[in-house]
Structures are given as C-alpha cells and as structure tokens.
Amino acid sequence: MTRATRSESFVPPPAARNGFPLLALVATLALFLALAHGAALTAPFFSDDYILIDKVRGAPWFDLFRPRALAYGWYRPLGRELHFWAILRLFPLDPLPFHAACFALWLSTLGLYAALARRLVGEGPAALATAGAAALAAWGVPIEWGPGAQELWMMVLALLSLHAFARARILLATLALGAALLCKESAAIVPGIAWAWSLAIDRRTRAQAARAVAPLASLVAVWALLHPLLGGRLWGNLVAPLPPAPAAPLTALTRTLLSLVNLDLRPAPLSGWRHALGAAVPSALVLGSLAALSARASTPPQGDGAPSVPSPGRVVVLGIAWALFGWVPLFWPGLSWQAYYTLFGSLGVWLALARFLARRRSLATALIFGIALLRGARADTPAREWGNERLQRFGKSFMQHTERFLRDHLPSLPPHARLYFTAAPRGVVFLTGHGDAPALRVWYHDPTIEGRYWSDYRERGRDEPAGPDYFFRYDSLASWIEVVRGPEDVRRARAIDPRWEQDHARLADVLALGDDWERAADEYRKLAREAPDHPDYAHNVAVCLEAAGDTAAARAWRNRAPKEVSGGR
Numbered sequence: 001m002t003r004a005t006r007s008e009s010f011v012p013p014p015a016a017r018n019g020f021p022l023l024a025l026v027a028t029l030a031l032f033l034a035l036a037h038g039a040a041l042t043a044p045f046f047s048d049d050y051i052l053i054d055k056v057r058g059a060p061w062f063d064l065f066r067p068r069a070l071a072y073g074w075y076r077p078l079g080r081e082l083h084f085w086a087i088l089r090l091f092p093l094d095p096l097p098f099h100a101a102c103f104a105l106w107l108s109t110l111g112l113y114a115a116l117a118r119r120l121v122g123e124g125p126a127a128l129a130t131a132g133a134a135a136l137a138a139w140g141v142p143i144e145w146g147p148g149a150q151e152l153w154m155m156v157l158a159l160l161s162l163h164a165f166a167r168a169r170i171l172l173a174t175l176a177l178g179a180a181l182l183c184k185e186s187a188a189i190v191p192g193i194a195w196a197w198s199l200a201i202d203r204r205t206r207a208q209a210a211r212a213v214a215p216l217a218s219l220v221a222v223w224a225l226l227h228p229l230l231g232g233r234l235w236g237n238l239v240a241p242l243p244p245a246p247a248a249p250l251t252a253l254t255r256t257l258l259s260l261v262n263l264d265l266r267p268a269p270l271s272g273w274r275h276a277l278g279a280a281v282p283s284a285l286v287l288g289s290l291a292a293l294s295a296r297a298s299t300p301p302q303g304d305g306a307p308s309v310p311s312p313g314r315v316v317v318l319g320i321a322w323a324l325f326g327w328v329p330l331f332w333p334g335l336s337w338q339a340y341y342t343l344f345g346s347l348g349v350w351l352a353l354a355r356f357l358a359r360r361r362s363l364a365t366a367l368i369f370g371i372a373l374l375r376g377a378r379a380d381t382p383a384r385e386w387g388n389e390r391l392q393r394f395g396k397s398f399m400q401h402t403e404r405f406l407r408d409h410l411p412s413l414p415p416h417a418r419l420y421f422t423a424a425p426r427g428v429v430f431l432t433g434h435g436d437a438p439a440l441r442v443w444y445h446d447p448t449i450e451g452r453y454w455s456d457y458r459e460r461g462r463d464e465p466a467g468p469d470y471f472f473r474y475d476s477l478a479s480w481i482e483v484v485r486g487p488e489d490v491r492r493a494r495a496i497d498p499r500w501e502q503d504h505a506r507l508a509d510v511l512a513l514g515d516d517w518e519r520a521a522d523e524y525r526k527l528a529r530e531a532p533d534h535p536d537y538a539h540n541v542a543v544c545l546e547a548a549g550d551t552a553a554a555r556a557w558r559n560r561a562p563k564e565v566s567g568g569r
Contacts, residue, residue: 027110036283040144041099044400047429048147056085073229079150079183098146105152112159120315125354127294131287132350135371137262137378138339140389156456165194174215181223189325191216196321200314252337259342261373270378280376288369295361312355322348340389395428400409405480416449416467422454423474459516517548
C-alpha cells in the first residue's frame with residue numbers, strides 16, 4: 001500500500017457474519033437491562049426531575065433554548081429541557097415514560113458502540129467489548145434516573161458523530177456533534193477521538209488528521225465561547241457558580257481505573273453480600289454467556305475474500321486515545337468526580353481489550369461475569385456522592401414518601417403558602433435552594449407555593465401576598481411531623497410528637513430570628529403555659545412583645561418571670 005493510499009480515509013467493509021448479528025446482541029442487552037434495572041421502571045420522580053418539569057411545563061418550545069434558569073449553570077437544552085418537554089407533551093405527569101426513554105437510549109448507546117467496534121475488530125470481539133461495557137455499575141444512575149437522559153443522549157449523538165466521521169461524512173459528523181454539545185459538555189472531546197481515528201485507523205499524517213477534524217474542533221471552539229459557564233463568564237452576564245471542588249487528581253485517576261471493574265468504592269452492600277450477589281446473578285449470567293459466545297465467534301475469517309479490519313495495534317492505540325480523551329472532563333476544575341462521568345472513556349478501554357480477550361475465552365467469560373457480579377454489590381454500596389446509585393434510590397423513596405405524606409396531610413394548599421422543613425436527610429435534594437422547592441409546585445400545580453428550610457424563615461413583607469405558613473420536622477422513625485404554629489390541641493400533639501416542647505422552643509426561636517415578634521411571642525406563651533416552671537419562656541415572651549412594640553404587656557411578663565423562677569426552684 002502506497003503512502004498516498006494510506007492517507008485516504010480507511011473505511012473497512014462490514015465484518016464477516018460469523019454467528020453474532022447486531023440484533024441478537026441488542027436483544028441480549030435488553031434482557032440484561034430488564035434483569036438488572038427493570039425495577040427502576042416503577043421509580044418515582046426525584047430531584048432534577050422536578051427542577052426540569054417545573055421549568056418546561058407549559059413553556060413554548062423556543063423558550064427551552066434561552067439560557068435562563070439553568071440548573072447548576074449548565075446549558076443543555078436538548079438533553080434536558082427539550083427531552084422533558086417532549087415527553088410531557090406526549091404523556092401525563094408519569095415517571096414511566098422518562099425511565100423507558102433512558103432504557104431505550106442506553107440500548108441505542110451500546111448498539112451504536114457495538115456497530116462502530118464491529119468495523120474495527122469484527123463481530124465477536126465487538127460483542128465482547130459491548131458486554132464488558134454493559135457490566136459497568138456506573139450505568140446505574142443514567143439508566144435509572146430520568147435526567148440521566150442528558151448523559152445518554154450525549155453518548156448516542158457523539159457515537160453518531162464518530163460513525164459519520166469514519167465514513168468521511170464530515171457535515172453529518174459536525175451536526176451530530178453540535179447536537180451532542182447541546183446535551184452535555186462532555187461531547188467536547190469527540191474531535192480528539194476523531195483525530196486519533198484519523199491517525200490510527202485512516203493512517204493519515206498529522207497535518208491531514210488536523211484538517212479532517214478542523215470542522216469539529218472549530219464547532220467546539222465556538223460552542224465554548226458561547227457557553228454560559230465557559231466563555232459566557234468573559235463576555236456576558238450569564239455567570240453561574242462553579243460546581244463543588246474536585247477530588248485530588250491522583251484519587252480521581254485511581255477511582256477511574258478501578259471503576260472499570262466496579263471497585264471505585266470498597267464494596268459494602270447495605271443489604272449484605274448474599275443478597276447483593278444473589279440479585280446480580282441472573283443479569284451476570286446473561287453477560288457471562290454473551291462473553292462466552294462472543295469469544296467463541298471471534299475467529300476472523302480467512303482467505304482472499306475475507307473483509308479487512310485494522311491491525312490490532314492500531315485499534316489498541318485508538319482505544320487508549322479514546323479513553324484518555326474521554327476521561328479529560330473528570331479533571332475539569334471545580335467538577336466533583338462521579339462514576340458515570342467515566343463511561344464514555346471506558347468504551348475506549350473495552351475497545352482496546354476486545355481482541356486480546358476474544359482469544360482467551362475462559363478469561364473473558366470469568367472477567368465479565370465477575371465484573372457483572374460486582375455491579376450488584378457496587379450498586380448497593382452507599383456513599384455521599386451525587387452519582388451513587390444507592391443514595392439515589394433512597395432519595396427517590398424519600399421523595400415518594402414525602403409526597404404521600406403532604407397529599408394526605410394537606411390535600412390542597414391556598415395560593416402563596418410557604419412550607420418550612422427541617423432535619424431532612426442529606427442528599428435527597430428536596431429543597432434546592434433559598435425559597436426553591438420545585439417538587440411542591442409540581443405536586444400542587446401551583447407556581448406560588450414556596451418551600452424553604454426553617455432557618456430561611458422571614459416575616460412576610462407588607463407588599464408580599466398573604467398566605468399560611470406550615471412547619472415540618474423530619475423524624476427518621478416517625479416520618480414527617482407538623483409543628484403547628486399558634487393554637488392547637490397540645491395533648492394530642494404531644495402524643496404524636498415526643499419532642500413537642502423542644503420543637504416548639506426551636507420554632508419560637510426561628511420566628512424571633514425572622515423578626516416575626518408577635519408570632520414568636522405566641523409560641524413562647526404556649527410554652528410558658530405548658531412548662532410554667534421553665535424560667536426562659538416567660539422572659540422570652542417579654543422580649544418578643546417589647547420588640548413588637550407592646551411595652552405594657554412586655555413589662556407584665558417580665559415581672560411574672562422572676563416569680564416563676566422562684567416558684568420553680
């Protein structure tokens with residue numbers, strides 16, 4: 001082959017039909033998906049689901065592309081806003097279609113990956129690489145959580161861009177990349193993978209490879225300049241806060257490599273090893289069987305008529321480059337490490353390993369079966385990380401319980417009601433910020449309802465609409481408990497809430513700190529009646545009344561306090 005010929009775009013013919021068609025592979029993955037994640041189809045909405053539903057419900061389609069009210073500052077109108085808007089237009093407010101969409105996107109992602117790998121390594125090794133990628137526990141969050149669609153849409157479109165680039169259809173590759181960038185910022189690494197493809201697979205020179213990827217790289221540059229969290233900080237008013245600080249680079253790299261075998265966390269399944277591994281066995285058997293059949297069908301065809309594929313070394317180079325470029329976003333300043341951030345880069349690792357494992361059937365089968373078993377343990381291991389599958393499952397359960405409690409306790413709410421909460425578990429993202437509880441607005445179909453923490457309480461201003469205020473404390477043993485401000489049946493309330501006095505003492509303090517002196521005085525009066533020997537309650541009534549301007553009543557309560565002190569002692 002001459003140098004001129006080698007510099008042309010290398011488009012290998014389809015791999016030989018050696019017994020593992022693509023449809024059979026996708027069907028096997030669908031079976032694995034049903035066994036490993038089928039229970040997620042019944043999961044409720046959670047966290048960002050409500051943020052996006054609250055934003056897009058009732059909005060015109062063109063409004064979805066405006067850089068306003070961006071969740072966490074990221075501009076992802078295709079993968080988030082448009083995705084949610086379209087499903088809400090087609091279906092009622094039901095989590096099932098959102099979960100089904102994630103399932104379909106995951107199958108599309110791995111189907112496209114398998115099709116691309118078949119061009120490089122043949123059907124058997126491609127199926128083996130796909131089985132290994134499917135076994136990763138990091139898929140749990142994108143598959144089982146509605147907003148995970150942004151990750152999956154990005155991968156689908158990025159893979160479509162690579163497919164088009166491999167066929168020298170640069171315009172289609174550029175359009176697909178543009179759509180991927182509007183799903184998630186991680187797609188910015190696609191030009192790097194395309195550049196590696198040009199060098200390793202198409203055998204172009206560096207200059208030729210640079211020219212080939214120039215349209216993709218130029219698009220990424222323009223996108224970065226306009227993105228609110230990137231170039232928007234320099235030229236516009238679209239400034240958004242950076243995410244939490246990242247883990248140390250060495251820690252991030254170590255965990256990334258360990259995530260390839262589902263050991264980025266020390267496995268400690270909450271339900272116990274026996275239950276976690278037992279639940280994972282059926283799905284692990286599916287992937288283990290797929291690996292065994294793939295390795296068996298991996299012998300390349302021989303003879304002059306056999307279709308050509310790139311040499312193993314070139315595929316390994318591409319796979320390593322794919323992994324390195326795919327993992328670059330993990331080290332972005334201000335970005336905390338999450339397991340599912342590693343997924344796109346991990347596809348490159350499995351591509352690099354495909355032919356090596358395909359020649360070692362026993363090793364490939366044992367490895368993929370073992371990784372799939374560890375997926376069950378990893379998925380049930382809790383950690384204080386946003387991308388932790390076990391934490392998200394707890395959050396979904398908590399949100400479902402909270403919705404049921406509020407609907408039973410307060411079937412309807414008047415406009416401009418404010419609900420205050422305390423002691424909510426960490427990580428459930430029920431309240432997303434000061435005065436922002438999108439879940440409440442979705443549940444009650446009322447944009448005027450607010451949800452806040454107790455510490456955020458402030459007396460309503462004169463120009464603010466009137467409305468009731470409700471206060472709730474979460475008890476891990478007794479669920480939500482309403483702490484009623486003002487008149488109530490104290491005997492009944494004490495029977496429900498063993499911490500009644502402590503809760504109302506704190507509520508009174510919260511009201512006072514919020515400059516709501518009259519209502520704070522009412523709470524301290526109630527406490528003084530129930531605990532007449534407590535010296536502070538009567539004194540605090542006097543302080544609040546004086547702050548409210550009722551000096552005569554304040555004097556009476558201040559004179560009363562010493563008597564109660566002496567009587568109590």
